Amino acid sequence: MFLALVLLGCGLQYAWVAVSARLSIYDEPYHVAAIDAFSHRWLPFIDQTVADGPLGDAERYGSYLYHYLLSFPWRAARGLGMAVDDRIVLLRLLTVGIVVLALLVYRQVFVEMGASRAVAHVTVGLVGSLPLLVFLAGTVNYDNLMFLATALLFLYGLRVYRATEFLWANWLVLLSVACLGAVTKYTFLVLLPVVVIAVLVRQWSNVVSGLRTGTVRFFRPGNLRALTANYALLLITVVAVSLFAERYVGNLLQYGSLMPSCLSVHELAVCEMHAPWARNAALDAAYPDQPMTLPNAVAYLSNEWLPLMFRYSGYMGVTTTEGTGVTTVGPAVGGWLWLLLAPAGLAVLVLSAGVLRRIRGVAMMLGASALYLAVLFVQNLSDYLTLGEPVGIAGRYALVVLPVLIGLTVIGACRVLTVTNADAGRGAKLALLVGAALVLTQGGGITSYLWSLDGSWLRSDDNLVARSTLRAGDLVQHIILSDEIVSDPRL
Numbered sequence: 001m002f003l004a005l006v007l008l009g010c011g012l013q014y015a016w017v018a019v020s021a022r023l024s025i026y027d028e029p030y031h032v033a034a035i036d037a038f039s040h041r042w043l044p045f046i047d048q049t050v051a052d053g054p055l056g057d058a059e060r061y062g063s064y065l066y067h068y069l070l071s072f073p074w075r076a077a078r079g080l081g082m083a084v085d086d087r088i089v090l091l092r093l094l095t096v097g098i099v100v101l102a103l104l105v106y107r108q109v110f111v112e113m114g115a116s117r118a119v120a121h122v123t124v125g126l127v128g129s130l131p132l133l134v135f136l137a138g139t140v141n142y143d144n145l146m147f148l149a150t151a152l153l154f155l156y157g158l159r160v161y162r163a164t165e166f167l168w169a170n171w172l173v174l175l176s177v178a179c180l181g182a183v184t185k186y187t188f189l190v191l192l193p194v195v196v197i198a199v200l201v202r203q204w205s206n207v208v209s210g211l212r213t214g215t216v217r218f219f220r221p222g223n224l225r226a227l228t229a230n231y232a233l234l235l236i237t238v239v240a241v242s243l244f245a246e247r248y249v250g251n252l253l254q255y256g257s258l259m260p261s262c263l264s265v266h267e268l269a270v271c272e273m274h275a276p277w278a279r280n281a282a283l284d285a286a287y288p289d290q291p292m293t294l295p296n297a298v299a300y301l302s303n304e305w306l307p308l309m310f311r312y313s314g315y316m317g318v319t320t321t322e323g324t325g326v327t328t329v330g331p332a333v334g335g336w337l338w339l340l341l342a343p344a345g346l347a348v349l350v351l352s353a354g355v356l357r358r359i360r361g362v363a364m365m366l367g368a369s370a371l372y373l374a375v376l377f378v379q380n381l382s383d384y385l386t387l388g389e390p391v392g393i394a395g396r397y398a399l400v401v402l403p404v405l406i407g408l409t410v411i412g413a414c415r416v417l418t419v420t421n422a423d424a425g426r427g428a429k430l431a432l433l434v435g436a437a438l439v440l441t442q443g444g445g446i447t448s449y450l451w452s453l454d455g456s457w458l459r460s461d462d463n464l465v466a467r468s469t470l471r472a473g474d475l476v477q478h479i480i481l482s483d484e485i486v487s488d489p490r491l
């Protein structure tokens with residue numbers, strides 16, 4: 001029951017954003033345009049022209065699955081005569097379902113990492129109430145489907161890693177998730193090496209000894225229902241591997257790169273229609289490339305990357321009808337919460353390392369998360385040294401691995417206290433609930449969105465949703481500590 005209430009509470013917060021907010025600053029107009037482009041085709045393969053609009057390279061990019069899947073409800077709603085604005089809300093609500101499903105999967109990940117049901121449920125509530133996730137989950141954005149794909153990757157990565165026998169079903173699900181996640185967003189590729197290597201090293205002997213038995217069991221399960229399910233899973237895996245191969249193997253063979261540049265695929269007229277590409281091209285032409293040296297990396301890390309990632313941890317906003325972005329970093333007290341909780345969480349991870357290392361598979365998930373963050377930093381650094389501007393830095397890019405870090409922090413703290421003193425362990429769970437309630441009233445959950453908005457954020461000037469949202473915003477202003485009392489450390 002508690003889990004259902006947590007998921008319902010998270011879903012309602014996301015849905016509130018979905019039905020009330022204008023187009024998000026997080027590239028929502030681009031994602032809607034890409035979905036619309038796919039809605040005029042039946043297959044996820046585009047022979048792109050200027051007529052498709054400012055999509056950048058939508059022909060060979062590795063981030064199309066979310067757009068392709070949502071093109072079907074988009075075209076159905078269009079066929080029913082729904083207005084564009086209402087169709088966007090429909091896609092947002094479908095995306096809300098994707099994120100709630102991801103939280104449910106992460107709950108199972110936390111349980112398999114050793115969390116009690118109560119701790120797992122509270123941790124899901126903490127993850128689901130991250131202010132940026134609340135805002136992003138209520139918008140059309142492929143990061144939300146990647147959030148689900150990452151949860152499934154870690155869940156089935158753990159199951160395969162810990163298995164005592166070879167089971168085709170779990171291996172096929174893991175392979176399907178890996179391939180489909182990679183065509184949801186190309187950065188998902190970075191998560192795969194650590195998971196794949198860890199699983200293969202750990203399970204190689206089981207694969208060799210149990211392949212024959214596992215194959216017989218998979219193709220002759222003994223009843224028609226299981227046989228049908230197994231063949232359906234096999235078909236899904238074949239499709240997933242084919243989509244992965246078409247995109248990434250095809251790119252390697254044709255262009256010599258997993259992600260070829262836009263100009264390698266299209267003429268200039270197609271590429272320069274895409275605003276980020278045009279901006280980067282102009283910056284690149286005006287700025288001499290700098291070498292990637294250790295001093296440059298350290299300076300960038302301390303002066304640009306960490307401060308901006310910290311500032312953008314709660315960054316949200318909308319695009320008005322005039323195309324102008326209206327943004328905020330959220331309430332000042334939210335900045336202090338991040339400033340205090342992030343190093344405290346890191347300290348807990350370090351102090352509980354001895355306990356956490358006994359959990360099989362933890363090193364795999366931490367390694368994948370660390371590699372993802374490291375590659376994100378190197379990519380941002382490379383762009384900075386090439387363009388001279390700190391572009392592409394956004395807290396939302398780290399959201400996909402934050403659940404693992406938060407989950408391990410909470411589990412580690414509870415385990416250390418429980419081992420030390422059982423009463424302290426129960427006290428830790430109570431403190432976790434009290435702390436969660438405190439955070440939720442000071443910028444957590446939807447309160448940052450409600451605190452930030454004014455009339456320009458809302459889809460409608462005067463309807464029940466708009467009036468209720470503005471009233472809730474006024475109420476939150478009186479609950480959250482005023483900026484006059486608390487100075488924002490992010491500014």
